[in-house]
Amino acid sequence: MFIKGICAHQFAHIVQFFSGFYERLTKGQQTKKLLVLYADFLSGYYIGLRKMHYTSAELLSLGRSWESIGDSSYTDPQHHGTPEKRLLAVEQGYRFARQRQEFGIKAACEVVARYL
Amino acid sequence: MKTYQVFIPMLCFHLTANLIGLTASNVFAEERLCPDGKRSYFGVCPEEGNNSRPLQSELPTPAPKPKSPSSGDLSLKIIQGVGLKECYLGMDASFFQRAFGGKREGQYLIAPNHGVDALIVDGKISELFFYFYSKTKSSFAGSTDRGINANSSPLDVTAKYGQPDRIGQSVISQYGAMPGANEKSMEYPRFGVTFTFWDDKLADIRIYSKR
Numbered sequence: 001m002f003i004k005g006i007c008a009h010q011f012a013h014i015v016q017f018f019s020g021f022y023e024r025l026t027k028g029q030q031t032k033k034l035l036v037l038y039a040d041f042l043s044g045y046y047i048g049l050r051k052m053h054y055t056s057a058e059l060l061s062l063g064r065s066w067e068s069i070g071d072s073s074y075t076d077p078q079h080h081g082t083p084e085k086r087l088l089a090v091e092q093g094y095r096f097a098r099q100r101q102e103f104g105i106k107a108a109c110e111v112v113a114r115y116l
Numbered sequence: 117m118k119t120y121q122v123f124i125p126m127l128c129f130h131l132t133a134n135l136i137g138l139t140a141s142n143v144f145a146e147e148r149l150c151p152d153g154k155r156s157y158f159g160v161c162p163e164e165g166n167n168s169r170p171l172q173s174e175l176p177t178p179a180p181k182p183k184s185p186s187s188g189d190l191s192l193k194i195i196q197g198v199g200l201k202e203c204y205l206g207m208d209a210s211f212f213q214r215a216f217g218g219k220r221e222g223q224y225l226i227a228p229n230h231g232v233d234a235l236i237v238d239g240k241i242s243e244l245f246f247y248f249y250s251k252t253k254s255s256f257a258g259s260t261d262r263g264i265n266a267n268s269s270p271l272d273v274t275a276k277y278g279q280p281d282r283i284g285q286s287v288i289s290q291y292g293a294m295p296g297a298n299e300k301s302m303e304y305p306r307f308g309v310t311f312t313f314w315d316d317k318l319a320d321i322r323i324y325s326k327r
Contacts, residue, residue, distance in 0.1 A: 063157025
């Protein structure tokens with residue numbers, strides 16, 4: 001599941017590059033944090049959207065894995081977000097897909113860009 | 117650009133978002149804390165004793181001795197796309213609790229002593245999970261109505277259910293329940309059942325609505 005999430009994360013970066021979100025999320029920013037958290041949210045969205053049947057242990061494992069890829073290099077231009085923020089982003093994407101099924105991917109993209 | 121050209125679209129979005137219930141507080145709600153004060157993951161709290169990563173040498177461990185549900189007359193035949201005769205998909209969550217007890221973990225009702233979990237959506241049983249090979253849960257004492265049980269292999273599943281609609285294969289990560297094990301999931305959405313194997317041993321059966 002972690003690998004699926006990482007693939008979705010990278011795909012979300014492609015979406016950013018081919019849409020206006022890349023500019024919106026990098027304007028005035030010192031780090032890549034917002035770009036990465038945006039992609040984390042969409043990873044969670046993808047995992048939640050798939051009609052898969054996850055056990056609680058699998059969700060626990062995904063959360064721990066995602067948390068482990070965070071970093072604390074706040075001033076580094078390559079800073080990708082703290083473990084807490086990265087976990088929160090992927091969880092909220094998952095929750096958005098599961099609980100707000102009336103909204104599609106476009107709404108998910110807009111919502112996360114506005115509230116990051 | 118004049119101020120009103122920025123302000124009015126922002127106000128419109130704000131009002132629309134409030135109307136449809138999309139506010140920062142509910143889209144980015146803080147995750148709940150576990151009873152021990154630690155953070156949960158997707159609403160699921162790490163079980164005590166399951167916080168550290170298991171050593172490779174500890175694996176695999178045999179499944180604990182099966183325990184029967186407290187209500188002796190409970191049917192233990194797992195029916196694809198349905199669940200159990202007395203505890204099936206769409207039933208109120210209280211039926212699961214009556215049959216297996218268990219505790220709430222986020223969206224899940226977990227009954228590790230019986231090797232069964234339920235995903236609860238809107239107070240109803242949405243999915244059922246029967247465990248047969250776990251370090252932290254007892255093995256479920258039943259089998260499917262086609263005879264798949266803890267001793268069955270992927271070949272047995274194919275023989276009873278035919279070719280799966282989808283097969284997923286991966287290696288479980290260090291954060292997973294059985295790190296390093298080869299996971300194979302055989303999915304039959306047409307029947308509403310998925311079989312998961314770890315190193316060719318039946319790990320769990322997942323029951324959900326047919327599609």
